[in-house]
Amino acid sequence: MPDEFFIPIPLETTNITALSPFLVPQTHLGTPGVFMSMSAFMLFTIIFGFPLNMLTVICTVKYKKLRSHLNYILVNLAVANLVVICFGSTTAFYSFSQMYFALGTLACKIEGFTATLGGMVSLWSLAVVAFERFLVICKPMGSFTFRENHAVLGCIFTWIIGIVAASPPLLGWSRYIPEGLQCSCGPDWYTVNNKWNNESYVLFIFCFCFGFPLTVIVFSYGRLLLTLHAVAKQQEQSATTQKAEREVTRMVIVMILGFLVCWLPYASFALWAVTHRGETFDLRMASIPSVFSKASTVYNPFIYILLNRQFRSYMMKLIFCGKNPLGDDDDTSASGSTQVSSVSSSQVAPA
Template sequence: IKMRRNPPMDNELPEDFWIPVPLDTNNITSLSPFLVPQDHLGSSATFYAMAVFMFFIFVVGTFINILTIACTIQYKKLRSHLNYILVNLAVSNLLVSCVGSSTAFCSFSARYFILGPLACKIEGFMVTLGGMVSLWSLAVIAFERWLVICKPLGNFVFKPDHAIACCVFTWVFALIASAPPLFGWSRYIPEGLQCSCGPDWYTTNNKYNNESYVMFLFGFCFAVPLATIIFCYGQLLITMKMAAKAQAESASTQKAEKEVTRMVIIMVMGFLVCWLPYTTFALWIVFNRGQSFDLRMATIPSCFSKSSAVYNPIIYVVFNKQFRSCMMQMLGMGSSEEETSSSTTSVTEVSKVGPA
């Protein structure tokens, strides 16, 4: 797809969208992603394949996150301080899957953003809000594990009230990050293949100060949470290795150390898979103004971020043996209390330092 290398001037930009203009077209409005199929950006097969993928994320993400919330309501034993944060993560994932994936499914099926500019702004805001809550929840989980396992504050006890305060914290920070485009600092427009919406990474429009908003998101909503996760899990690994070294003769301690190491790697990789492509793409756009790029490739980071609604609960909830046991019981596939008790006993040391 040949695209104009130099983006339009500020006074040429439509208010509700931006797309690179094919060399043989001078009328941007005639290609509006709210009015006509975007077949000039990709084949029908590409759009329909993305529609199938978004439908999968919608169905599976919605199911597993609703199941997480329902299990917490049903089983009192799940109402621990850490599980409050996991439920908060499930709520944010549910927002992304219900609003973002369902809207993207409809739009990819139609091959353009059929719901219109207002729905685009709503979807962009809701998905960004849910994504930011999810992101900060991952950082809070890491922080909680550090406080509980490494005990930097001595005998400080992390209580349910603290967990609730942390959940409120994630929503406040998410609002700080996602609300500005609604009030003129950047804007929400169709992105990638123009079938889902997000912040405007693409233009240098001085009216919206898009570049400063991108840098704000990078520092406030990626670098800080990532640094928190790496520091907290790094300290946790050091603590576990010291415990394993001190109890070298204990097979259970050695097993716990290996399992926690594996789990930490999975959690950090999950975070990076979710957010690194999106952040890298946004920064590349900012620092490479005027460079041509394929919007089909630009869709991939958005898909990775939405798919977190599926793999985040798999990592943080399904791998949680207590949650998994309750989910299986709710679905009529649960094991006996004796098996559950045996499983809990066998992973006691891991559960103290893992996400469960």
């Protein structure tokens, strides 16, 4: 272990094996209060993330009006979030409460793989949502209509990408080890030699699984905003159109910021760790990007689902036995044949 890992520990420590994250509490890396705080935060993501994402799946199964092509992609996002919660957040919650990865090496590989898989599916689902909005509103392909079979193919595509991204560490290209405070597992950012080819894997993940989806999202929503602005300019006398443009602008800003808050810290830290071999860093700070990425299981549904009037309406009906106390119109949704000249905020937001 001392020959392969660069993990900051007290200088007076000479027996790293005695501090194995699979055997003993990692109190040399942080106080019990730090571990309990992380555990409490992971519990928060479980308590709020699991029912929110499960409601999304149940509502879509129960209400036929929610079974539109785009909502399939949102359900795909919810399923990916549930995978992260069940295998990543719960494992991290228990491990932080024990102050070390008490479940063993096999559980570490399972958590690392499933958390990476769910995260990659989530990232690419957001990119598919953005690209679908671009196709529907901006109509770059003319009469092309985004249909149910396209949505299904989009969902399958995200899982293929997720498996391609998450499998290499199980096959010898990098590996899954405890990260940060050693209570959750992820790809090996720390190894100082080239035995596992970690640098190339990190660059692959950064470019293919972060940079490319982000480019798709920014490009798609950027073109969408330009289209909306052009429509609003043509209909300057329409208060409804002007209001729609402002609301959609805010929605797009929230979507992109949510993506960056979720994944930029994790991607940036991994890239920094690979390009700054041998430099010391605080492992408490290294744990923050990991828990931020897992917290996406909570704020992704808020951004992409609860801000969707149709989904919100049916969720309220499901929770309150058929009554919607918010009084939202449950028929407001995006249609695959929506024309740019009749854009509204509900049509541009995922619906």
